[in-house]
Amino acid sequence: MGQTLTEKILARAAGKARTEPGENIWVNVDVLMTHDVCGPGTIGVFKQHFGPTARVWDRDRVVIIPDHYIFTKDEKARRNIEILREFAREQQLPYFYDVGTERYKGVCHIALPEEGHTRPGEVLLGTDSHTCTAGAFGEFATGVGNTDAGFVLGTGKIWLKVPPTLCFVYEGNPPPWITAKDLILATIGLIGCDGATYKAMEFRGDALAQLGAIAADFAGTAVNERGVRFNPLIEERMTLCNMVIEAGGKNGVIEPDDVTIEFVEERMKAAGTYRPYEPLKSDKDATYEAVYTIRVDELEPVVARPHSPDNTAAVSELAGEPLDRAYIGSCTGGKLFDMIAAARILAGHTVKIDTYVVPATSEILQALDRVRLNGKTLRQVFEDAGCIIGPPSCGACLGGPLDTLGRLNEPLRCISSTNRNFPGRMGHKEAQVFLASPLTVAASAVRGAITDPRELLP
Amino acid sequence: METRIRSLAYVLGDNIDTDQIIPARYLVYNPADPEEYRMFGRYALSGVPTERAGLPDGRIPFVRDGEYTSDYQVVIAGKNFGCGSSREHAPIALNAAGVKAVVANSYARIFFRNAVNGGYLIPLETAERLCEEVRTGDVVEIDIDGCLLTNITTGKQYRLRPLGDVRPIIAAGGIFNYARQAGLVPNQPDSSSA
Numbered sequence: 071m072g073q074t075l076t077e078k079i080l081a082r083a084a085g086k087a088r089t090e091p092g093e094n095i096w097v098n099v100d101v102l103m104t105h106d107v108c109g110p111g112t113i114g115v116f117k118q119h120f121g122p123t124a125r126v127w128d129r130d131r132v133v134i135i136p137d138h139y140i141f142t143k144d145e146k147a148r149r150n151i152e153i154l155r156e157f158a159r160e161q162q163l164p165y166f167y168d169v170g171t172e173r174y175k176g177v178c179h180i181a182l183p184e185e186g187h188t189r190p191g192e193v194l195l196g197t198d199s200h201t202c203t204a205g206a207f208g209e210f211a212t213g214v215g216n217t218d219a220g221f222v223l224g225t226g227k228i229w230l231k232v233p234p235t236l237c238f239v240y241e242g243n244p245p246p247w248i249t250a251k252d253l254i255l256a257t258i259g260l261i262g263c264d265g266a267t268y269k270a271m272e273f274r275g276d277a278l279a280q281l282g283a284i285a286a287d288f289a290g291t292a293v294n295e296r297g298v299r300f301n302p303l304i305e306e307r308m309t310l311c312n313m314v315i316e317a318g319g320k321n322g323v324i325e326p327d328d329v330t331i332e333f334v335e336e337r338m339k340a341a342g343t344y345r346p347y348e349p350l351k352s353d354k355d356a357t358y359e360a361v362y363t364i365r366v367d368e369l370e371p372v373v374a375r376p377h378s379p380d381n382t383a384a385v386s387e388l389a390g391e392p393l394d395r396a397y398i399g400s401c402t403g404g405k406l407f408d409m410i411a412a413a414r415i416l417a418g419h420t421v422k423i424d425t426y427v428v429p430a431t432s433e434i435l436q437a438l439d440r441v442r443l444n445g446k447t448l449r450q451v452f453e454d455a456g457c458i459i460g461p462p463s464c465g466a467c468l469g470g471p472l473d474t475l476g477r478l479n480e481p482l483r484c485i486s487s488t489n490r491n492f493p494g495r496m497g498h499k500e501a502q503v504f505l506a507s508p509l510t511v512a513a514s515a516v517r518g519a520i521t522d523p524r525e526l527l528p
Numbered sequence: 529m530e531t532r533i534r535s536l537a538y539v540l541g542d543n544i545d546t547d548q549i550i551p552a553r554y555l556v557y558n559p560a561d562p563e564e565y566r567m568f569g570r571y572a573l574s575g576v577p578t579e580r581a582g583l584p585d586g587r588i589p590f591v592r593d594g595e596y597t598s599d600y601q602v603v604i605a606g607k608n609f610g611c612g613s614s615r616e617h618a619p620i621a622l623n624a625a626g627v628k629a630v631v632a633n634s635y636a637r638i639f640f641r642n643a644v645n646g647g648y649l650i651p652l653e654t655a656e657r658l659c660e661e662v663r664t665g666d667v668v669e670i671d672i673d674g675c676l677l678t679n680i681t682t683g684k685q686y687r688l689r690p691l692g693d694v695r696p697i698i699a700a701g702g703i704f705n706y707a708r709q710a711g712l713v714p715n716q717p718d719s720s721s722a
């Protein structure tokens with residue numbers, strides 16, 4: 071009997087020929103990532119249990135990306151970054167993307183592939199629930215806590231229960247106003263925010279080769295000084311995998327294809343992080359716990375209402391709902407694709423409500439000055455529309471310290487391209503957050519109320 | 529491992545996510561520092577909207593203003609408890625506040641794992657809608673080996689699911705102790721290594 075991609079990756083990482091869902095196995099970890107919010111605790115666990123002078127199991131496999139609380143005056147937040155800095159120095163870690171240096175990146179899940187740390191067939195763990203984003207590269211990627219991460223730092227190993235796999239097949243040709251964000255919100259609405267708890271979500275179907283159409287004419291544009299090229303399809307696949315955690319999923323995964331290989335090879339070579347890897351695919355006769363088929367050509371843009379990502383509705387059902395604020399950013403909706411999509415709508419308009427644009431990484435921030443839409447840079451488009459552009463980080467996606475740009479310090483109604491709208495997520499616990507695609511967020515910013523992006527697409 | 533827990537119960541609904549358990553603004557504290565660890569107790573469950581804090585009536589603070597620990601050592605909730613982020617600060621906050629066990633219909637995976645591996649509290653599951661049966665402030669007694677929760681206040685009893693394959697990790701006090709017993713990590717922190 072065949073195995074799914076997730077089962078095959080885990081079996082190989084455990085040194086076994088095969089694994090079955092439900093089996094507890096010890097797995098060798100290829101990359102461990104941590105950041106400023108969970109890093110200090112992880113380092114504490116590591117030192118407590120392995121001793122004050124212990125060394126990490128493999129310094130080339132530890133990646134530290136401060137991203138959460140960066141542009142704040144909060145002293146403890148700054149102290150936490152200092153703890154990371156000290157640890158990176160002491161352990162001589164080559165992959166520490168320090169704040170205030172040329173290397174500073176921003177949101178870890180976007181920085182990982184940018185810097186060539188995502189490889190098909192590998193096992194990636196991170197002290198952040200959206201580590202699942204990297205499943206877009208055909209690897210097993212999941213979030214863990216400080217204790218697990220501290221254990222991995224010392225041993226390179228983790229115990230995992232092999233998840234059964236749910237298969238989601240996206241069929242048809244997505245119309246240009248349908249983004250991966252709409253697909254994943256529709257999927258979460260279908261199965262609920264605990265619909266994939268303890269399970270792997272594998273995404274398949276011909277639509278996965280056609281995502282990103284709204285930015286397709288920018289594909290191949292050089293985005294940084296290393297000449298690395300923009301790939302809207304890959305970015306959209308990342309958005310799909312990013313939100314599996316909002317359905318409770320353990321990991322999301324997409325089989326690697328030629329596009330994946332080209333992307334990761336280009337990134338690894340540019341960043342100098344190349345190492346051999348072996349892609350895997352699901353067997354033809356793999357056993358899935360369930361298979362869902364979703365026709366994407368019939369989809370309307372989707373919005374998740376407060377206070378849960380599975381509280382979904384078609385945008386037409388909510389059209390006209392008044393808003394106070396719009397936010398475009400995060401690992402879900404702050405990539406270059408999301409910037410281009412939003413700019414397409416915003417070009418030639420002015421926003422009616424406070425609108426924040428926070429690129430996920432410094433590479434994306436720089437790309438705002440490189441990429442031009444009808445002769446204007448993306449930065450000009452956003453500024454002319456009256457948006458406030460923030461520095462790259464997690465920003466107000468998770469609220470954060472009170473002085474975080476865009477944080478909901480009052481009970482406002484906000485539409486956001488981020489991933490969570492549980493009470494208090496973006497700050498005030500009585501605030502109302504609507505989740506949507508960057509197109510829908512931008513269209514709603516222009517009207518000051520929830521708006522179908524089709525009404526404003528040129 | 530404590531196998532009988534008797535305490536006042538604090539009751540919550542479905543989908544209590546990690547931002548409600550410990551709001552993001554408090555994540556600046558470092559749990560590796562014992563003084564800062566206490567702060568997580570102070571703000572435990574402070575993100576739950578007031579109307580839904582302590583069901584069925586709501587408006588019951590979990591930790592009294594200015595205190596670091598709670599009067600409630602058992603939390604009862606609906607489905608998908610601990611969903612959202614992977615922050616270990618969530619089970620840490622409950623632990624710092626003095627919570628010994630949570631009884632919920634289901635858990636988000638990472639919260640459950642963190643609670644067990646860090647040895648912070650015992651996450652128990654039940655098929656019954658205890659969050660609609662028990663009132664905040666009822667006295668409950670949990671018998672872990674008997675898989676039973678008794679509401680002392682009402683006299684009613686409810687079945688709990690057995691802990692299953694995580695029981696040895698909980699009994700050992702977390703993944704490190706468990707792995708030490710299995711010889712996976714050294715017995716003493718080795719301070720002689722370079």
Ligand code: SF4
Pocket residue numbers: 138177178179198200399400401402463464467468488489
């Ligand atoms: S952008 Fe938001 S969801 Fe993504 S890692 Fe940062 S806080 Fe988490």
